[in-house]
Amino acid sequence: MTFLEFLFILLISYYFIYFILWLILDCNVELWYNTYFGLPISSMRGQVVWVTGASSGIGKALALILAKHGVRLVISARRENLLELLKKDCLDRANGLLSEDDILVMPMDVLNVSKHEYYFERVIKHFGHLNILVNNAGRSQRASWEDIQVQVDRDLFELDVFSVVNLSRIVVRYFLEQPNRRGHIVTTSSIAGLAPVPFSSTYCAAKSAINAYLNALRIEQRGIDVSIFCPGPIATDFLKEAFTADPEQMYGKSTKGQKRMTVERCGTLFATMIVNKLDLSWCGLFPVNFLAHASRYPGLAKLVTNLMGKNTLNKIREGKL
Template sequence: MEMCVCSVLLLCVCVYVVVQLIRFFVADADFTLLWAAAMGKSAETALRRKVVWITGASSGIGEELAYQLAAVGARLVLSARRENELHRVRRKCLEMSSLEDNDILVLPLDLLDRSTHQEKTDAVLQHFSKIDVLVNNGGRSQRSLFLDTHIDVFGGLMELNYLGTVSITQHVLQHMIHHGDGVIATVSSIVGLMGAPLSTGYAASKHALQGFFNSLRTELADYPNITISTICPGPVVSQIVHNAFCEEVDKPLSNVGDQSHKMSTKRCVGLILAGLSNRVKEMWIAQQPFLLFFYLWQYTPTLAWYITDLFGRKRVQNFKAGMDADATYFTKSKPKAS
């Protein structure tokens, strides 16, 4: 009888392990975020009529955030440098939702011009009287080898991705502390937690954001209703690659390549909204095998280093051969045409 019970228990454990492995290999986000998406508050409940300020709202993840937030009835502040693109996004938000004209504020913003950030924050508060959610999404990526890259590129990445984000956060956080509530969410990256070739400066700026917001979160222990959330996507279809830094500050990227192999922007943003609605402090969003890298770097860094070196070497070889950096982890290197 005891043997029978033990056999049944062992079988149950084996089945459970197999089910969890299957769940993991088909997952596209960490289990905490997936649980929030399946069982937590809906965006319609948590974000309706909230004032959400999105930087980098003219394309990619920021643009899709605007559409999905408009669909659930959130009031929006759309910021980026390209005002005409912001108005395009605004028009589409109004067309697809029940929002009225004064529910969406177009606010051109240059993250590099930190002297204007107080003025911009005041403009939002004058229009809406409050800021419930700040989504720090503005920034640029990088595609270049370290030894070939001018030092000004690294300065530009830190000024924009890190200091620009910190500056806006400081102004908005002062309001949230006075108000006693709010969410500050920052789009970091998988390379905010690990290293990746061709992205030394970009990874450094995202590591800086991770360290800054992890530390800031501890400073806000006396304000439990203010949530600091970091969003770490893996490869996602976005315009960020088109505007990436190369070896020189003003040099355009020569080969953007096919981006269709990446996670869809719509799915990524849907998961982000689930995280924001349930105040998830850190979100890992990526399809396999990139999601596996999050867990390896978190729990088995020695193994993660070994695998990263293998794929990193291949990625550099393919980059030097003139192939697209994002699509070449698993493809064979071909020499450049002479």
């Protein structure tokens, strides 16, 4: 065998193994690698992390796993009672690593951007500093493209884009004032922001937009770590409050019985991404994970989307395949 033939076989084997990993893993290859060989979540012990949208779902799962490893937390959302319950659960999970003062319950409507500065000051007053902001609060959508009222586009962008950008700007300015000019901005985006899915056009656009804002930040401020986490379908209650085509209506459906990744697994992958400061990660059960990989290659993405069509893609998205 010539050296060139050897190189060729090596290359083919590499892509073959990579392709198999696309099919069998439940997240991107880099994130999976870091779950075994990256920094452990426990190396974040003592850091201060602010999680928005922590009262349920992915944000709650993330807070619980971080607390278990002794990470100090600011937990925010609108439902204060759920945040208080979460604080108790976090202290139980921390098993002595955290005390009452290490978890700040801070009820907050992220849409109230004029109060973002006030909330940020409260965090600094309580802990003296902030290491990581996790923008997780958000809502999804189910609606046909042509039916959506423009007020829904506006409302969804206010929540999933502008509130995130405004809060992140305040925190980035604070990071840049620190002697090392460093810090970490993390955001829950979605696979829908990487590869468009049917019947959620405003949501796809909003998550793509937030990805673009954050990718631009990464280029401008190289000292700031920027992590974009893109889950596929996760077993949370988020369809209940999902936007529709009408600003007065919520989708109101449950995800029960659908094939979705557990929120605990999602939380663990999310925390692994954060501690390893990965730029972009995604997770989802087969075939969602495969579709997310394919979305990174425009030609392949187009082929797969055309072959599947909107109905199959929608079934995958709703956990029915």
